[in-house]
Amino acid sequence: MRILCVAEKHAIAKSVAQILSDNHFQTRETGDQYTRNLEFTYRFPNNTMAQIVMTSVRGHLCTTDFPEQYRKWSSCAPVQLFELNIEKKPSADLAALEQNLAHEARNANQVMIWTDCDREGENIGAEVAQVCRRSNQRIVVTRARFSSVTPAEIHRAMQNPVQIDQRQVDAVDARMELDLRVGASFTRFQTLSFQDWFPDLKDGVVSYGPCQFPTLGFVVDHYRRVENFIPESFWKLEVKHNKDGVDANFIWQRGHLFDQLACLVIYEACMETPGPTIRINRVKSKPTSKYKPLPLTTVELQKSGSRLLSMSSDRIMTVAEGLYTQGWISYPRTETDQFDQNYDLMGLVQKQTHNGQWGRFAQRLVEGGFRNPRRGKENDQAHPPIHPVMHTENLAGDEKKVYEYITRRFLACCSEDAKGDQTDIEAVIHTETFKATGLIIKERNYLDVYPYDKWSGTVLPNFEEGEEFIPTEFMMKHGATIRPTTITESQLIALMHKNGIGTDATIADHIKTIINREYVVRHKQGNEFQFTPSTLGIALVEGYDNIGLDMSLSKPFLRSQASFRNLALICLGTKTKQQVVEDGIEMYRNVFEIVNRDKRTLRQVSSLAVGIHHIFLE
Known part of the structure; x- marks a missing residue:
């Protein structure tokens, strides 16, 4: 049996060939300077032997355009372009790629599509299939589905092909x-x-x-x-008190007022004899948590990356594509923020235990700290969330930054929420309510590996309900709204x-x-x-x-x-x-x-x- 395998780009074709052939393949030139044919023998689990030719394209083989006579701007009124026939035909500059596919398909029993597993990849795969069928009407077309360039995923895809999804095409x-x-x-x-x-x-x-x-x-x-934007002045009341050497800041529950006179009237009412006496109405302590992040999607990678890594979104995606092609991370184009319940997350965590930066944290997860990731609301039914699939410490520059973010995010997802105790204090001066909030962090958990999230503790003095005192500071302050960036x-x-x-x-x-x-x-x-x-x-x-x-x-x-x-x-x-x-x-x-x-x-x-x-x- 002879199988023609076609990837979307040469880098993926080479990586897949290395895995399926155990790095034993022969290379042949094609008519395209960016593409090579890689030949090897593959043994299926039932001991069937197949001769494989792995090659690639460079994105779409076809272009969609109007007929030649309407491509000049003076050829018709712009509104006519809504109705004119359009043509989908092979790109002239990719003729060598098409000739290579046609030549290899003539002697193949099967063509297996290895393009990226998204809508665009499905469409490119259909174009490849069309070229192969024109050359060999009897050829069988199948589709390899994979989410990462790892041995387990690639062998599974090779041994369990599916059909091209025509709806996506x-x-x-x-x-x-x-x-x-x-x-x-x-x-x-x-x-x-x-x-x-x-x-x-x-x-x-x-x-x-x-x-x-x-x-x-x-x-x-x-x-x-x-x-x-026009700045607006506002006024607010501020209360501060020092007790036993510890400061407490009380926030006015009105926030602020844009009317200076109204704020002044309230302030003076609070200052009346015997002075601005503050009374503690309620002291309430309760456990609290800071939730660990959701599994990583493409959009979240771009948003977080541009904010935390100081990289543009297009640069982030270029780097992520490179990491995927090299087999370090899963497919970086996914809308899914929930892992399948049967996904081997522990196996992925174990691969990170030898890392010099986060290896000890990964080991903590292996030894009992592992918790199932949160489940988001999105699932594209195609790819899992972005995650590391192999461990490496041989990256530099932007590749290192993006891989580190993806890995730390994954380990954080598999950890516990950060935990602490929160104390809320409600106080009253005259008729005005003020609140102070304290936080004691008891277990950092995921924060130990995910420095991109911040959660800091605020210690409050010990107050008791019904306690009264004159605050250290009670002021009316002026401010102004700030122009947005x-x-x-x-x-x-x-x-x-x-x-x-x-x-x-x-x-x-x-x-x-x-x-x-x-x-x-x-x-x-x-x-x-x-x-x-x-x-x-x-x-x-x-x-x-x-x-x-x-x-x-x-x-x-x-x-x-x-x-x-x-x-x-x-x-x-x-x-x-x-x-x-x-x-x-x-x-x-x-x-x-x-x-x-x-x-x-x-x-x-x-x-x-x-x-x-x-x-x-x-």
């Missing part, structure tokens, strides 16, 4: 068609309109993307709040995820796109990246917002309703690809016609873009 086809039609029509409209109005843009492209525009909208909306990368990722803009696997790409389009500028403030919209970015968002659409192009509702939710319905089988495409086209075409009729409004606001130069597609 259809969902990606629908998304690509909608993105092409919507993106091309609005990009041509915007660019041609802006070039007419602003000669400085005559050589540039003002692009539109169904996901990149709502992403830009989040940045602009936040920027407006920052720019329109521009939006951080972790905030932007959270908004995109909440509103269904992009997927866990594409969020970083959409952020990178609006940076490359020069719609926003990413800058570092302290340890975090923040975003400020460019003049053109503001002009585009305000232009569309001022048209008064029911669902503005810069808001998430149109994209979420027209595509994101419907793609999930295709995967569930409750909607067909054609239904989703037709619904999406109708919604965006209606918006396009309104915008096209109201160019004047867009033109007035977009006058802000005068002087913008060098706007290019990536």
Whole structure:
């Protein structure tokens, strides 16, 4: 039996070949400089021998586009792009890859797809299968499902192949068609309109993307709040008391008041004879906990990484992909925040017991400290949460930072919550209530391995209910509201995820796109990246917002309703690809016609873009 195995990238093909062949394989050149064919013999558990050729592609083999006669911008009105036929055909620059697949498939009994196990990988796998079937109509197509490049996972996938999920293939086809039609029509409209109005843009492209525009909208909306911010003065009461050498800070339960006179009246009432006597009304102590983190998803990795590791989301994902390819971590694109009950978590913990930094903690878990991870609410039914699959101490730079974060997070998930005793004290001066809270940490537990979370104790003096005294300090203080910062990368990722803009696997790409389009500028403030919209970015968002659409192009509702939710319905089988495409086209075409009729409004606001130069597609 001869099996052709096809991975999504050469690095994965080589790693899989090394595992299946026990590092005994022969290498053959292909017509593509980035790809090699790796040959070896594989013995199945029933002693059946198979001759394996492991090769790879470089992402999608096909492109989706309009017919040649409509690719020039002057060939038709932009609105026609919603209805014209589209073509899906092989990419000319990947002809060598396709020829290699066709040649190897002729002599194969079976082709096994080893592309990434997500929707995009499923679609790429279907393209590979199509090429192989054209070359060999009798070839059997199977699919390898795996979540990490480890011997156990790879052998299991090899010995238990499944079928390609056509629903996932259809969902990606629908998304690509909608993105092409919507993106091309609005990009041509915007660019041609802006070039007419602003000669400085005559050589540039003002692009539109169904996901990149709502992403830009989040940045602009936040920027407006920052720019329109007006500080407001407020006043508050503060109580401090020192007893037995220990300080206690009591917080006014009103928080603060924006009316100075009202606050002054309350303060003076509390100061009346015999003075600001404070009475302890209640002292309550109770056990408390700080919950350990949930298992790690892709979105959480990007949010936490940008906030804690001082890395951009696209850099984090690039590094994580590399760690996965090398076999150090599980597949880094997952929405799942719960481990299957039968998952061998203890085995993974044991692999970390020899680490010089967290090995002792892992050993504590092995010796009885292990606790099952918390179960979140998400499960994509495809991949487990991100976790280390092998131990290594031979990493450096960003790879080391990301691997350490993933590993410490995993060990924290398998530990106990931090535990302590919390004391709440309620006190009254005149008619005003104040509260003080103390905390004594008794068991740090997961905090010992997870320094990214902070939980500090606050010791209070011993107070008794009914106790009265004059506080050490009782003051009326003035303050002002603080201007918010521009939006951080972790905030932007959270908004995109909440509103269904992009997927866990594409969020970083959409952020990178609006940076490359020069719609926003990413800058570092302290340890975090923040975003400020460019003049053109503001002009585009305000232009569309001022048209008064029911669902503005810069808001998430149109994209979420027209595509994101419907793609999930295709995967569930409750909607067909054609239904989703037709619904999406109708919604965006209606918006396009309104915008096209109201160019004047867009033109007035977009006058802000005068002087913008060098706007290019990536």
